[in-house]
Amino acid sequence: METVLTNKDKQVIISPDHPFVIIGERINPTRRKKLAESMAQSRFDLVQEDAINQVSAGAQVLDVNAGIPGADEPALLRGAVEAVLGVTDVPLCFDSANPDALEAALSIYPGKALINSTTAEESMMSRVLPLVKKYHAAVIGVITDESGIPATPADRLAVARKLVQRAADFGIPAEDVVIDCLALTVGADSKAGRVTLDSMQLIQSELGVNLSLGASNVSFGLPDRKIINVAYLALGIARGLTAAITDPTVPEIQTTLMACDLLMGRDDYAMRWIQAFRRREKAKAAAQS
Amino acid sequence: METVLTNKDKQVIISPDHPFVIIGERINPTRRKKLAESMAQSRFDLVQEDAINQVSAGAQVLDVNAGIPGADEPALLRGAVEAVLGVTDVPLCFDSANPDALEAALSIYPGKALINSTTAEESMMSRVLPLVKKYHAAVIGVITDESGIPATPADRLAVARKLVQRAADFGIPAEDVVIDCLALTVGADSKAGRVTLDSMQLIQSELGVNLSLGASNVSFGLPDRKIINVAYLALGIARGLTAAITDPTVPEIQTTLMACDLLMGRDDYAMRWIQAFRRREKAKAAAQS
Numbered sequence: 190m191e192t193v194l195t196n197k198d199k200q201v202i203i204s205p206d207h208p209f210v211i212i213g214e215r216i217n218p219t220r221r222k223k224l225a226e227s228m229a230q231s232r233f234d235l236v237q238e239d240a241i242n243q244v245s246a247g248a249q250v251l252d253v254n255a256g257i258p259g260a261d262e263p264a265l266l267r268g269a270v271e272a273v274l275g276v277t278d279v280p281l282c283f284d285s286a287n288p289d290a291l292e293a294a295l296s297i298y299p300g301k302a303l304i305n306s307t308t309a310e311e312s313m314m315s316r317v318l319p320l321v322k323k324y325h326a327a328v329i330g331v332i333t334d335e336s337g338i339p340a341t342p343a344d345r346l347a348v349a350r351k352l353v354q355r356a357a358d359f360g361i362p363a364e365d366v367v368i369d370c371l372a373l374t375v376g377a378d379s380k381a382g383r384v385t386l387d388s389m390q391l392i393q394s395e396l397g398v399n400l401s402l403g404a405s406n407v408s409f410g411l412p413d414r415k416i417i418n419v420a421y422l423a424l425g426i427a428r429g430l431t432a433a434i435t436d437p438t439v440p441e442i443q444t445t446l447m448a449c450d451l452l453m454g455r456d457d458y459a460m461r462w463i464q465a466f467r468r469r470e471k472a473k474a475a476a477q478s
Numbered sequence: 479m480e481t482v483l484t485n486k487d488k489q490v491i492i493s494p495d496h497p498f499v500i501i502g503e504r505i506n507p508t509r510r511k512k513l514a515e516s517m518a519q520s521r522f523d524l525v526q527e528d529a530i531n532q533v534s535a536g537a538q539v540l541d542v543n544a545g546i547p548g549a550d551e552p553a554l555l556r557g558a559v560e561a562v563l564g565v566t567d568v569p570l571c572f573d574s575a576n577p578d579a580l581e582a583a584l585s586i587y588p589g590k591a592l593i594n595s596t597t598a599e600e601s602m603m604s605r606v607l608p609l610v611k612k613y614h615a616a617v618i619g620v621i622t623d624e625s626g627i628p629a630t631p632a633d634r635l636a637v638a639r640k641l642v643q644r645a646a647d648f649g650i651p652a653e654d655v656v657i658d659c660l661a662l663t664v665g666a667d668s669k670a671g672r673v674t675l676d677s678m679q680l681i682q683s684e685l686g687v688n689l690s691l692g693a694s695n696v697s698f699g700l701p702d703r704k705i706i707n708v709a710y711l712a713l714g715i716a717r718g719l720t721a722a723i724t725d726p727t728v729p730e731i732q733t734t735l736m737a738c739d740l741l742m743g744r745d746d747y748a749m750r751w752i753q754a755f756r757r758r759e760k761a762k763a764a765a766q767s
Contacts, residue, residue: 382743411748411751417741420737420738421741423709427717444702459668
């Protein structure tokens with residue numbers, strides 16, 4: 190199944206047969222004080238810097254979040270999206286729980302965006318899915334509903350099925366629903382990582398949909414989080430994960446995801462691997478000279 | 479299914495429900511000139527050093543190889559095993575294609591060893607499997623037979639089935655056959671990594687056996703091999719890999735495998751992860767003082 194995202198002429202395909210899609214997470218004022226302060230003043234120079242850096246580090250899609258407490262989120266998200274469109278042509282992902290903010294961004298966007306996200310709560314789906322349909326977007330469906338996050342892979346499959354079915358009710362095809370299996374922290378529950386991995390495999394094999402993940406929660410509260418997060422992406426990829434909202438400017442994330450593409454048979458003649466190696470060598474040489 | 483290895487009172491269990499088992503690969507004179515020279519003179523001080531270093535780096539089992547062209551392999555393997563038994567109590571894996579060398583090691587070993595390896599060639603199985611039975615050992619069965627290495631996961635499953643069935647003919651239970659799905663190099667064939675990963679999943683789900691891998695072949699001929707090898711271990715673990723013959727003294731291998739245990743639900747309360755982090759911090763502090 191292929192989830193096609195576009196920005197004008199530029200197209201990105203999320204699918205098990207294509208390279209893993211990195212959705213750059215950095216344009217998000219939560220826990221980034223400097224970025225939040227500048228965005229709150231409707232200044233988007235740091236947003237643009239983050240856009241450029243992430244794309245050059247390998248992000249194929251950029252997540253844009255403008256959630257600042259007390260601020261006018263629709264205006265800010267629209268402003269941030271305009272700023273990003275001014276410096277890059279990769280497809281965008283609009284990250285908000287506010288339907289007005291989502292619509293403000295969707296209405297000016299020249300392509301097929303990804304919406305991050307809806308849960309399987311009826312109150313949420315009934316507000317977000319009509320926007321997905323109206324603007325011909327794709328949507329990330331998060332595996333949680335009125336009862337919370339299901340404990341077992343079978344119950345998570347049921348919630349994923351509900352998301353796909355409700356989307357179909359609104360005329361949205363399954364390929365435009367990307368499921369997020371939710372990585373809870375293994376620091377709180379040692380089995381949390383495993384349940385999510387098993388859910389991914391089950392949902393992928395039963396529904397055939399693409400899977401995304403916000404992969405850094407899993408390590409919350411533990412030391413050496415980067416090692417855990419990188420390992421989790423690799424484990425996820427072997428279980429059907431096709432995209433992740435993550436930070437491509439972290440070298441280990443970038444190189445491991447590229448190695449996974451190579452090892453999953455998505456890098457013919459190891460061309461991308463070898464080219465990326467040469468870029469790293471050049472960058473090293475430039476840094477030393 | 480549990481593959482139990484022992485050395486006197488010490489026991490190691492290979493199974494999907496236990497921490498991943500690192501079989502330390504370093505005691506192997508192939509491509510290690512200094513080690514080969516000393517072993518050829520029946521000096522085993524470097525062998526002992528490698529044994530101690532690997533165990534302290536997290537190897538639960540040690541592979542012992544004494545294959546030096548022109549040397550008396552049975553005598554050398556026996557000498558190396560005696561030397562290793564003198565400094566550590568972890569279970570051992572005897573790595574030889576020479577049945578006399580295997581028997582020389584098995585006959586003095588105080589426990590249940592792992593034999594590395596037999597192929598599914600009849601000429602090989604008929605020599606190795608009787609030794610496995612006689613000395614109550616376990617064996618690594620490599621997915622290749624008279625026709626070479628099968629191209630598809632289904633054909634590799636058939637070879638794995640043959641290995642398990644011939645072992646049963648000799649009275650060896652399936653839990654004592656650990657299958658090596660063979661990682662061919664992705665530099666020569668872009669799909670090689672994927673075929674092996676798909677084979678792992680198929681063989682694990684159909685036969686329930688444990689899986690091991692010599693994981694470093696996969697990156698042969700490519701740059702930045704370590705990143706590829708580490709990613710491959712993580713991908714393999716998500717597909718049922720339960721052990722690997724690898725180098726635990728490489729920090730990235732050690733930490734990634736431990737992160738995978740945490741994420742696969744095999745590290746209750748993240749105790750091992752946190753303890754290993756503290757050991758790393760101590761080692762760093764000691765190195766700086």
